[in-house]
Amino acid sequence: MSLGWEDLRETIGARIRAREWPPGALIPAEAQLAADYGVARATVNRALQSLAEDGVIERRKRAGTRVAELPARRARLEIPVIRLEVEGRGAAYGFRVTHDAEEPLPAEIAQRMRLAEGAPLRHLTTLHLADGAPHAHEDRWLNMAALPQAADFAGLSVNEWLVAHVPFQGGDLAFLAAPAGAAEAAALEVAPGAALLVTERVTFGPEGGITHVLLWHRPGHRVETTL
Amino acid sequence: MSLGWEDLRETIGARIRAREWPPGALIPAEAQLAADYGVARATVNRALQSLAEDGVIERRKRAGTRVAELPARRARLEIPVIRLEVEGRGAAYGFRVTHDAEEPLPAEIAQRMRLAEGAPLRHLTTLHLADGAPHAHEDRWLNMAALPQAADFAGLSVNEWLVAHVPFQGGDLAFLAAPAGAAEAAALEVAPGAALLVTERVTFGPEGGITHVLLWHRPGHRVETTL
DNA sequence: GGGGCGATTATGTATAGACATATTAACCGC
DNA sequence: GCGGTTAATATGTCTATACATAATCGCCCC
Numbered sequence: 001m002s003l004g005w006e007d008l009r010e011t012i013g014a015r016i017r018a019r020e021w022p023p024g025a026l027i028p029a030e031a032q033l034a035a036d037y038g039v040a041r042a043t044v045n046r047a048l049q050s051l052a053e054d055g056v057i058e059r060r061k062r063a064g065t066r067v068a069e070l071p072a073r074r075a076r077l078e079i080p081v082i083r084l085e086v087e088g089r090g091a092a093y094g095f096r097v098t099h100d101a102e103e104p105l106p107a108e109i110a111q112r113m114r115l116a117e118g119a120p121l122r123h124l125t126t127l128h129l130a131d132g133a134p135h136a137h138e139d140r141w142l143n144m145a146a147l148p149q150a151a152d153f154a155g156l157s158v159n160e161w162l163v164a165h166v167p168f169q170g171g172d173l174a175f176l177a178a179p180a181g182a183a184e185a186a187a188l189e190v191a192p193g194a195a196l197l198v199t200e201r202v203t204f205g206p207e208g209g210i211t212h213v214l215l216w217h218r219p220g221h222r223v224e225t226t227l
Numbered sequence: 228m229s230l231g232w233e234d235l236r237e238t239i240g241a242r243i244r245a246r247e248w249p250p251g252a253l254i255p256a257e258a259q260l261a262a263d264y265g266v267a268r269a270t271v272n273r274a275l276q277s278l279a280e281d282g283v284i285e286r287r288k289r290a291g292t293r294v295a296e297l298p299a300r301r302a303r304l305e306i307p308v309i310r311l312e313v314e315g316r317g318a319a320y321g322f323r324v325t326h327d328a329e330e331p332l333p334a335e336i337a338q339r340m341r342l343a344e345g346a347p348l349r350h351l352t353t354l355h356l357a358d359g360a361p362h363a364h365e366d367r368w369l370n371m372a373a374l375p376q377a378a379d380f381a382g383l384s385v386n387e388w389l390v391a392h393v394p395f396q397g398g399d400l401a402f403l404a405a406p407a408g409a410a411e412a413a414a415l416e417v418a419p420g421a422a423l424l425v426t427e428r429v430t431f432g433p434e435g436g437i438t439h440v441l442l443w444h445r446p447g448h449r450v451e452t453t454l
Numbered sequence: 455g456g457g458g459c460g461a462t463t464a465t466g467t468a469t470a471g472a473c474a475t476a477t478t479a480a481c482c483g484c
Numbered sequence: 485g486c487g488g489t490t491a492a493t494a495t496g497t498c499t500a501t502a503c504a505t506a507a508t509c510g511c512c513c514c
Contacts, residue, residue, distance in 0.1 A: 004467065019394045029494055040469045045496075061495045062477035070308055070390050075400060077304040077452065081297055163297055167246045171454040173302060176447070177404035177424035195422035197404035203454070206245075220403070225304065227398040227430070231497065256464055267499045272465075288465045289507035459512090466505075475496075482489085 003039055008047040011037075016056060016067050023069045027057070030065075075225045079173065080199065082128050082136060082215070083157065091130040095157050098187065099125040109141055112172070112202050113209030119143075124158060127187050137187040137216040146207040159213070162203075166210060171203035175223060184216045197221050230266055235274040238264075243283060243294055250296050254284070257292075302452045306400065307426065309355050309363055309442070310384065318357040322384050325414065326352040336368055339399070339429050340436030351385060354414050364414040364443040373434040386440070389430075393437060398430035402450060411443045424448050 003011070012033070021027050030048065034041040048065060051057045055073035059065045086093040103123040110117040126138040140158060146166070153161035178198050185192040199215040230238070239260070248254050257275065261268040275292060278284045282300035286292045313320040330350040337344040349369040355362045367385060373393070380388035405425050412419040426442040 017394050017396060019392075023391055031494080041495095042470085042497095043468060046467090049496090059495065060477075061475060062479095062493055064494060070387075073306050073308075075304045075306055077302045079300050079302055079454075081300075160297075163299075164250055165246075167244050168299070169244055171299075172451065173454055174449045174451040175402045175424065176449045177422040177444075179422040193420065193422075195404040195406040195420075197402065197424075200449075201454075217404075222401045222403045222427075224399065224401040227306075227400055227428075258464080268465095269467095269500085270498060272467085273497090276466090286465065287507075288505060289463055289509095291464060455514105457512105457514090459510105461511090462509075463507090464505100465507105466503105468503085469501085470499100472499085473497090476494090478491105478493080480489105480491075482487105484486090 005043050005046040009050050021067050023067050026064050026066050077225050086130040094129040096127045098127050109212050113212050115209050134188045137184050139214040141212045146205050146210045168203045168205045174200045232270050232273040236277050248294050250294050253291050253293050299454050304452050313357040321356040323354045325354050336439050340439050342436050361415045364411050366441040368439045370437055373432050373437045395430045395432045401427045421446055
């Protein structure tokens with residue numbers, strides 16, 4: 001039995017982490033590694049391609065493959081889905097829509113959604129619950145014009161309805177810290193001004209901006225990943 | 228000229244985003260797609276493998292490939308490197324070590340580094356500067372026992388010295404929000420209690436925990452990625 | 455009709471060969 | 485030397501083929 005490309009990726013990755021080849025150094029060519037390990041060049045290529053994707057190595061034709069100056073540059077981030085997050089902790093998920101009206105779009109959000117300021121969008125705020133206790137406060141602007149006609153998200157949270165029904169082409173995701181305003185403090189039952197982690201997400205479809213979401217998490221919330 | 232696997236990935240990704248196949252639906256088998264697009268099955272496989280890596284589709288042998296219930300679940304996060312971040316904004320990077328002493332490891336951090344509480348580690352705080360102005364405040368615990376003998380990080384920031392010289396095997400990364408304490412407020416020249424985004428990073432080597440870092444960013448700092 | 459087992463099928467992966475492409479290194483003429 | 489052209493080389497990728505593996509489907513037996 002021979003090595004698979006994932007094994008090879010691990011092996012070579014380990015040699016890099018062990019500083020056998022220091023950052024910036026050239027590593028042997030594909031053909032050489034293929035001979036060393038007794039596999040086909042395509043297998044080595046697949047392994048190296050995978051390492052390159054994670055930013056561990058940098059490859060250029062003719063110039064060869066070298067260890068990145070700053071290896072471990074990219075991490076995969078699992079995008080949080082609130083319901084799964086809550087259920088993953090063994091709690092029952094629930095939510096309550098606390099506000100729902102058509103309002104003119106504020107300038108800052110209009111810019112992020114690449115829409116005109118003051119356009120009338122649907123403004124929803126939702127409180128997400130874990131076992132009945134506040135878990136996160138959502139502030140969403142929704143561009144109804146970008147939605148299919150039958151927009152009926154009964155039962156599901158708006159987010160999951162969107163994911164399931166509306167085509168999207170891309171979006172932006174950001175993490176920031178902000179002090180709890182009056183609304184957030186009341187919803188999450190924390191002191192005004194408390195430092196909260198906020199997730200901001202914008203999604204775009206073929207027609208332009210679909211939705212803008214600010215998610216205010218409870219104090220102590222962490223977004224985690226591994227290197 | 229035929230399609231490359233990256234083109235194919237885009238094409239199929241677009242058909243998925245356009246809801247041609249809704250979440251949960253089966254998509255045609257590799258052999259079918261290969262015939263449709265006039266390419267080899269290996270090419271289709273490479274494209275689908277890439278989509279699966281990003282969580283857009285889920286694949287099981289014999290059962291086929293289906294669109295994920297919640298597509299766009301994983302994003303690639305470029306791990307921030309302060310110097311590059313500052314220089315990327317066209318500012319001059321600098322730093323100043325504001326504290327450097329051997330101290331007993333606090334319980335909370337010991338737990339995250341998987342070391343014994345109270346172990347004597349080197350405790351450094353560093354102020355990172357952009358054009359001379361405070362940009363971020365770093366609070367680092369360093370396990371000198373896990374370092375090569377000649378630990379002389381003159382000139383470089385400790386972080387870059389570590390990346391370049393110390394083998395590591397993995398680590399954890401987290402984002403959280405916290406109010407500025409007295410030290411952070413003074414260093415960053417903000418009001419105590421201000422909501423700051425904090426990056427926490429722990430790295431492990433063959434000998435165990437190497438370093439634990441808390442990076443306190445200035446107000447308004449955002450960690451961004453795209454979907 | 456229920457249970458178990460084997461055939462079928464879709465993906466997973468390896469291989470050898472071929473050609474494309476980018477880039478460096480070498481060469482040559484002036 | 486200097487500049488520009490050419491050859492050599494490492495990666496990028498596709499193809500066709502082969503076999504491995506997992507899971508499902510359907511048949512057969514009881």
